[in-house]
Amino acid sequence: MLNLLIADDEELERRAVKNIIGKSFEGQFNIFEAKNGRQAIEVADKEKPEIIIMDIKMPGIDGIEAIKEISKFSGESYFIVLSAYDYFNYAKEAMKCGVKDYILKPLKKDELINKIKEAVYYIEENKNKRKEEIEIKERLKTIQPIVQNELCYAFINNMATADSCKGYLEFLNVSFNSGYCIIMSIKDKYKYAAINEIERVEMKNKIKDYVYDYINLTRKCISTCLYTNDIVFFIEA
Incomplete structure (x- = not known):
């Protein structure tokens, strides 16, 4: 109502x-x-x-x-x-x-009724549009880490070219005309090695996400922890 x-x-x-x-x-x-x-x-x-x-x-x-x-x-x-x-x-x-x-x-009665119908239609259309936008954002949020991982893989393995990375960069809204890389390594490797693989992945992802969010307060960046034992950040200068 x-x-x-x-x-x-x-x-x-x-x-x-x-x-x-x-x-x-x-x-x-x-x-x-x-x-x-x-x-x-x-x-x-x-x-x-x-x-x-x-x-x-x-x-x-x-x-x-x-x-x-x-x-x-x-x-x-x-x-x-x-x-x-x-x-x-x-x-x-x-x-x-x-x-x-x-x-x-x-x-005029008929005019008022028609105007109200138009208003209701407009409001419902806007609600549906906002709902669709939210759903799209949620889907993009799910896809974004996958795209970041693929782009980082290209950078790490020296496979990145302007043409091959253009779509990834546009999707992630980063340019990397200039930038730098940070590699983060787990300090206590003995303790890290003592936990099982699932726990190691969870730990690396939590650290990656925390640092990624912090960097993104001031700089755009992409990150991954899939392809190396370390956590890698590529940061836009």
């Missing part, structure tokens, strides 16, 4: 909008009201509405000012402005503030 805010200083206008939405989209919205710009900011801050229907001209803080303030903490809200014809220039200014749509007064 989505949260929807209606901000209008005219109570009859708010009721009309609320009734149309309530009957046409039964059970789809939690509907909140605000009678001025200041109250709209307060309600938006508390309820985080996905859709905000905002009258342009209200006493005190007007609709445009309220939109600007709300956008500071709720940048993903979908704004629809209500505007009388006399204030159409205000509506055009509101569009510059990130408002997605506007409705001219007097309000």
Whole structure:
């Protein structure tokens, strides 16, 4: 269920909008009201509405000012402005503030319903897009160590050329126009040799990941511990 805010200083206008939405989209919205710009900011801050229907001209803080303030903490809200014809220039200014749509007064039921449908579609599409982006990032995060290992293998074995490594470098977002290498060796080799192979691999990976994260705070780098007894870091200068 989505949260929807209606901000209008005219109570009859708010009721009309609320009734149309309530009957046409039964059970789809939690509907909140605000009678001025200041109250709209307060309600938006508390309820985080996905859709905000905002009258342009209200006493005190007007609709445009309220939109600007709300956008500071709720940048993903979908704004629809209500505007009388006399204030159409205000509506055009509101569009510059990130408002997605506007409705001219007097309000028409079918137009309002269509605008709300468009808003819901836009919000759902954005949610799906964000979900896909997260899934892609997770997949890339899984693939990244494999790509790093292959590129490090090419460097270690002197197999790297500009053409062969171009795709790897672009994927990892590193250039290596200049850089340097650090080789890290386990100091207590006797103790290290006493543990089994699985434990050795786990230890090396933990050390590699810790140092890799630290280096990446200031420098881009790639690392591996697969192809040598040591841990190798190639660091972008």
